[in-house]
Amino acid sequence: MSKLEEIHVRIEPFSPASQVPAILTELQTKLDALCKQGVSDSIDLRSLPMFPGDYEQLKAALGYGEIQVRIDAMGPTEIYETALPGIWWIRHQNSENENIAEFIEITALPAILKTANDDIQQSGQQLQRLIDSHTRDTLNDE
Amino acid sequence: MKQNETLADHLQRQGISRRGFLKFCAATASMLALSPNMAGAIADALGKARRPSVIWLSFQECTGCTESLTRSHSPSLESLIFDAISLDYHHTLQACAGHFAEHIREEVIQKHPDEYLIVVDGSIPLKDNGVYSTIAGMSNLDILKETAEHAAAIISVGTCAAFGGIPYANPNPTGAASVMDIIKDKPIVNVPGCPPIPIVITGVLSHYLTFGTLPELDSLKRPLSFYGETIHDRCYRRPFYDQGKFAKSFDDEGARNGWCLYELGCKGPTTHNACATEKWNNGTSFPIESGHPCLGCSEPDFWDAGSFYQALSSSPEELNSAATGGVAAGVIGSAALGLSNKHKQSNTRDKHCKVTSSDIESFSS
Missing domain, CATH: 3.30.1370.140 (HupH hydrogenase expression protein, C-terminal domain)
Structure with missing residues (x-):
């Protein structure tokens, strides 16, 4: 026990x-x-x-x-x-x-469930990096 | 944590999310007895806080206070708060020794004058020029005076540092004194208890980090958020006291039913501490919940205030009316009750009676 x-x-x-x-x-x-x-x-x-x-x-x-x-x-x-x-x-x-x-x-x-504005902004930047990396990969493949 | 980093940066670098930080702040608000709605404001203030230097001085003590703090599980509020300060000097925890250790203490005093905090555990012997406790060839008294001169504030952790504690108990062979008996020109916060609840120690530190000030104190320099009410006021057995239901021995029907332990010597009515709500062993329970009376360890002279198993000298009704008067008259009333309790303790001390093992056994017969 x-x-x-x-x-x-x-x-x-x-x-x-x-x-x-x-x-x-x-x-x-x-x-x-x-x-x-x-x-x-x-x-x-x-x-x-x-x-x-x-x-x-x-x-x-x-x-x-x-x-x-x-x-x-x-x-x-x-x-x-x-x-x-x-x-x-x-x-x-x-x-x-x-x-x-x-x-x-x-x-x-409850407040803790809402996403904070700073996090949303960071999320946008992260998404942009993902798009850039995919675009680079596609160009390289061509 | 780097010296100039804020707590928010530090937590983010450790991969702790904003929600994690908000959760930590909600728990901090709860710890400081602030409204849970203050969590957002605490997050803003604590996020910008920079870590202060802390010198921890251990004098005539048993290391129980440090044990209380370091035994908390990790990651806890305590460990997070300790990440947020720069603990530069602590005999038990520091890696270096001898001249190197003393050099660090001197360096903090020189580099951060009027900014560093001192935490003291243990009382200071004054008799025979303080010869009964020395560190690196210096008496505790000299170390305290030298370190306190440029400190921002002093936190006296444990009953020994706050009120003299066990070394101060009759006949006080070393002439033990508390920090506030010696240092008169610095802000002092007393965090008594034998040992104090770990979260109360870190509560004072987090209040300093959050608001940049020391918390509001009572007449004995104890933070009101933790010591504002008696154990009795917050005890879950209080309704039984009001109904006049008391355990008369440790194994009678009253004890089995969880009735009030007043008649078995509980010092809850005269003891200001947060055990009944903060509890011990990571929130598991506190002594009364385990069926044992409160010893009153966070009050001055608790060791000399008579047997732990003898009921307080006032009747429950007298204490009740004094307590009700205290509430009605606010702070002045509470102070009057405190003085009256002190008077009673002093009377009991004069009639000092020792408890023997047969006395304790008689409660179980």
Whole structure:
């Protein structure tokens, strides 16, 4: 047995100290702000003092929606839209698959998914180099 | 990383993408207790940051603080931040020794006056002209004073450097003192803990890199983002405390149900630290989660504040009302609670009682 996840822990179905109802209420307030004022927001899950089992219960309560994305940048990042559109679950891990940050984002699209302008420009230059190299190869063949 | 390179250039050269960098910044925002929405602003600032020189001075210490920092897995936030500074002098980590090592320290002082940072771990012995700890023929006191003279700021890492720690404990045979007892004219940040959480050490460094300033501090010079609240305030067992449900021994029903450890000596109500949220061993857990009371290692005089297994001298209700008053009255209230806690600690110290193995066994009987 090499990893903590391999030790099976029984999660109590309900704890009198559960923070889940409070988090759901906070999500409702933030979703309302997104809807009416277009303001995106997020909740940093690491900063919340959650009781063992709260995390699993929150995840189960929000469920899974239509979109699931995986980013490979300095380790995996898993993003999915929950069953409640506009509420995204984002988990950043390092290359050893350890969590380094975890958020719930209340937004139309998480910022990390958008391609940055600088990257688009670099992409254009890279494409030009590819075209030049192909043109050279074709000329040489002739 | 090259001396004049920015962090963004350095990461790009290492093949780290913009998304990777943004992810790193989101984690940094989380670490600094800033809004996750600040990730973009942090990316802008950190991308332009240039690496400062850092001199790490180890005095009367056990190397636990360095162990805490270097045991983090890689690549982690900690390793990335350490890539972003130029760690020019560190006894445990540097390859060179003797005159060469000391020459590097002198060179940093000459080449980067008022720009370099000092990190200190360990307390400084003052008794008998500081003869109890010397390096390269110089007392710790002389090295600290000489290095601090042209430093931009000092970060005291660990309870020994911040408050004297274990060397300072009664009867303090070496006359150990903290950095802030000696250096009065430089900005000092205390990062106490025995050892401190690694991410708290790098959090202060990343704040300096990101904003070019030191973080906001409490009355004991600790960064508020990590030490602004007590372990008790952020403890997941807090609801049990509020409900009056306490474990009375280490193997009773309360202990098995994960109830509050206050009556088993938990110092969480008077201890300011981030263990309850940042946790240990790469975010696995913290002592209370493993069923052990908090020892209060990030507070001054923790070693002399009575048995680790004796409940705090105030009743939960008294502490609760003092804490509520503190919240209501803001910073002044918190300071008053801090003073009151200090007073209680000092009372307990006067009645200093040692714990024996049979005392500990009695909790499990």
